[in-house]
Amino acid sequence: MYKEDQSRSLLKMLTWRVSGTLATVLIVLVFTHEPLVALTVGGLEAVAKMALYFFHERLWDRIKFGRRRVEPVVLWFTGLSGAGKSTLAERLHAHLVSEGYAVELLDGDVIRSIFPSTGFARADRDQHVRRVGFLASVLEKNGVTVVSALISPYRDTRASVRGMCKRFVEIHVDTPLELCERRDVKGLYRRARAGEIKSFTGIDDPYEPPESPEIVVHTDDVSVDASFAELRAQVARYLP
Amino acid sequence: MYKEDQSRSLLKMLTWRVSGTLATVLIVLVFTHEPLVALTVGGLEAVAKMALYFFHERLWDRIKFGRRRVEPVVLWFTGLSGAGKSTLAERLHAHLVSEGYAVELLDGDVIRSIFPSTGFARADRDQHVRRVGFLASVLEKNGVTVVSALISPYRDTRASVRGMCKRFVEIHVDTPLELCERRDVKGLYRRARAGEIKSFTGIDDPYEPPESPEIVVHTDDVSVDASFAELRAQVARYLP
Numbered sequence: 001m002y003k004e005d006q007s008r009s010l011l012k013m014l015t016w017r018v019s020g021t022l023a024t025v026l027i028v029l030v031f032t033h034e035p036l037v038a039l040t041v042g043g044l045e046a047v048a049k050m051a052l053y054f055f056h057e058r059l060w061d062r063i064k065f066g067r068r069r070v071e072p073v074v075l076w077f078t079g080l081s082g083a084g085k086s087t088l089a090e091r092l093h094a095h096l097v098s099e100g101y102a103v104e105l106l107d108g109d110v111i112r113s114i115f116p117s118t119g120f121a122r123a124d125r126d127q128h129v130r131r132v133g134f135l136a137s138v139l140e141k142n143g144v145t146v147v148s149a150l151i152s153p154y155r156d157t158r159a160s161v162r163g164m165c166k167r168f169v170e171i172h173v174d175t176p177l178e179l180c181e182r183r184d185v186k187g188l189y190r191r192a193r194a195g196e197i198k199s200f201t202g203i204d205d206p207y208e209p210p211e212s213p214e215i216v217v218h219t220d221d222v223s224v225d226a227s228f229a230e231l232r233a234q235v236a237r238y239l240p
Numbered sequence: 241m242y243k244e245d246q247s248r249s250l251l252k253m254l255t256w257r258v259s260g261t262l263a264t265v266l267i268v269l270v271f272t273h274e275p276l277v278a279l280t281v282g283g284l285e286a287v288a289k290m291a292l293y294f295f296h297e298r299l300w301d302r303i304k305f306g307r308r309r310v311e312p313v314v315l316w317f318t319g320l321s322g323a324g325k326s327t328l329a330e331r332l333h334a335h336l337v338s339e340g341y342a343v344e345l346l347d348g349d350v351i352r353s354i355f356p357s358t359g360f361a362r363a364d365r366d367q368h369v370r371r372v373g374f375l376a377s378v379l380e381k382n383g384v385t386v387v388s389a390l391i392s393p394y395r396d397t398r399a400s401v402r403g404m405c406k407r408f409v410e411i412h413v414d415t416p417l418e419l420c421e422r423r424d425v426k427g428l429y430r431r432a433r434a435g436e437i438k439s440f441t442g443i444d445d446p447y448e449p450p451e452s453p454e455i456v457v458h459t460d461d462v463s464v465d466a467s468f469a470e471l472r473a474q475v476a477r478y479l480p
Contacts, residue, residue: 004306004307004308005306005307005308006306007305007306008305008306008307009306011305011306012296012300015296016293016296019292019296020260020289020292023285023288023289023292024264024281024285027281027284027285027288028268028281031277031280031281032272032277037271037272040271041264041267041268041271044267045263045264045267048263048267049260049263052259052260052263053256056252056255056256056259060252060255064340065247065248065251066245066246066247066248066249066251067245067248068245100304102382102383104378104381104382111374114370114374115367115370115371115374117363117367123357127355127357130354130355131355131371134351134354134355134375135374135375135378138344138375138379139378139379139382141344142342142344142379142382142384143342143384144382144383144384
């Protein structure tokens with residue numbers, strides 16, 4: 001929710017007055033051919049109208065008409081661990097912030113770190129994704145665009161989050177399991193193969209790829225810059 | 241996030257032009273004593289300045305200066321089951337909506353109904369309150385004022401939610417247990433006394449009252465209207 005400061009109204013008054021008074025002086029000059037009259041009218045007009053303009057602005061600050069809410073959207077990344085979701089989501093978030101959007105980044109790992117008792121068994125994962133989905137839907141309802149990065153492996157759960165939101169854009173970061181496992185940035189695949197981590201998506205817990213995601217991003221055989229450029233172009237369709 | 245429509249700029253242009261042109265015509269008339277010149281200048285000025293004003297508005301829509309975000313606040317109700325939290329929170333929410341605030345109501349019972357597997361044992365309650373607190377803090381961070389109504393019985397948990405938020409206002413609905421139990425609107429106290437509900441706050445689970453809440457509301461011996469009037473006056477200190 002935004003309100004306009006008096007300083008904004010004052011500055012608008014000045015920029016408007018300079019352009020307005022110049023126009024008036026010229027018009028009076030053309031009609032009377034008397035520079036003195038033109039300048040006197042301009043001077044008096046400037047003083048009277050600055051006061052008028054200022055109060056006009058303050059009055060309009062209270063009027064809602066024509067203040068359009070920029071429609072927010074939930075940009076929901078899904079994909080395997082190590083697919084590149086967080087990397088792309090962080091860049092997208094930074095880009096949208098720089099464009100002036102009200103936008104919040106919800107990263108699954110970050111939220112888990114706030115609630116460390118959240119487990120990885122199917123019911124726990126399902127609840128975790130639904131909770132973040134609920135958070136996203138409340139933010140969207142309040143005009144905030146959401147960029148979320150969770151593995152969110154189950155089709156049903158994603159469908160239920162879609163149902164909570166008004167504008168849900170599913171973004172599948174479609175990196176093959178072999179590549180994710182080869183990268184293994186956090187060493188999680190190694191630990192999952194060694195049996196140290198249970199219910200690891202892609203190893204001993206399923207990943208159900210989206211059937212008709214709004215956006216698909218490929219990260220194999222291309223640079224992060226190229227993936228992001230592709231993503232950004234596609235997201236622009238939903239945030240013009 | 242708000243943007244101004246062209247229609248808003250057009251209407252502002254018209255209201256401004258009517259007042260502005262009247263002023264110009266009067267000023268020119270006083271100086272030239274020639275009604276025809278005054279009207280001609282007024283007419284020409286009106287056309288030229290309407291175009292100028294419109295583009296001036298469109299330009300300013302892109303300028304951030306002086307657009308102040310209204311500082312949101314987290315209004316956190318706490319109190320026994322049946323104390324009157326939801327009733328007061330709903331009225332406060334409706335009041336703030338009507339005042340034009342961006343505001344979200346988080347009712348503990350409503351959120352539990354979305355996540356029915358949330359239990360009532362100490363660890364479950366604690367997590368539930370923390371999750372709602374996290375949601376409140378993210379909303380606050382994004383400019384949305386929050387009205388929340390949860391029993392939130394534990395002092396530690398409320399302190400931790402306070403730590404997540406920037407402006408946290410604890411509102412203790414201080415209705416005595418005897419009165420809550422006598423009211424027993426949902427029949428929960430009867431069931432708790434009968435042992436049908438376990439870990440019920442005030443019966444077999446503690447309620448730790450706030451030590452220094454920002455606001456205390458009394459609901460005994462006064463009408464809902466009187467309680468709400470008292471609350472509204474106190475909340476006004478945080479949302480001027």
